[in-house]
Each structure stands twice: as structure tokens, then as C-alpha cells.
Amino acid sequence: MIIKKKDTVLVLAGKDKGKKGEVKSVNPGKNKVVVAGVNMISKHTKPTQNKQGGIIQMEAALDASNVAVICGKCKKAMTPKVQVSADGKKVRVCRKCNEPII
Secondary structure (H helix, E strand, O other), rough: OOOOOEEEEEEEEOOOOEEEEEEEEEOOOOOOOEOOOOOOOEEEEOOOOOOOEEEEEEEEEEEHHHEEEEEEOOEEEEEEEEOOOEEEEEEEEEOOOOOEEE
């Protein structure tokens, strides 16, 4: 999966289209990402011995195809390409400015 944890992404589709946020978690098996402050849902929780019940707000997962990585240098949204560097390591590179994504 090209999107990694702590990447800054732009939401391309859905109710939060146009919002930016940091990736909190990635699920490559289901091709899903959780972005901080985006795709908020209300979860109804039952009271237990330790926790009080009620309605809590939490982020739901988005499909990875609905987000684009924002380059740290040129600040443009894009899908990064993967290149093999001189020492044989795979590096994610911005398609717009050809700078590595950190």
C-alpha cells in the first residue's frame, strides 16, 4: 500500500471531500485508512463497570482510493510513485516535483 501512517492526505470523495488530515492507521488487507478528524461517526456505547455509557465521536475508515497523499515540498495532492534508489531501497517519490516523500 502506498499510503503510510502519519502521511498527510487529502480526501477526494465522500461527505468530507476536500478535507486534509493525518493518517492514524492503515489496513492494507481491506485497503482502508483512518484519517484524523475525517469521516466522523457517532458510536453508542453501553455503560460498563469501568466506563460511562453514552454517545462518542470517532473516525471511521475510508477506502484508500478516496484519499491522495500531499507532498511535503510542493504541497500538491498526488499518488506517489515507487522508485528503486541507487542502494537498492524502494522510495516513494512525488509525481509532481520528483522529491522523495518522507
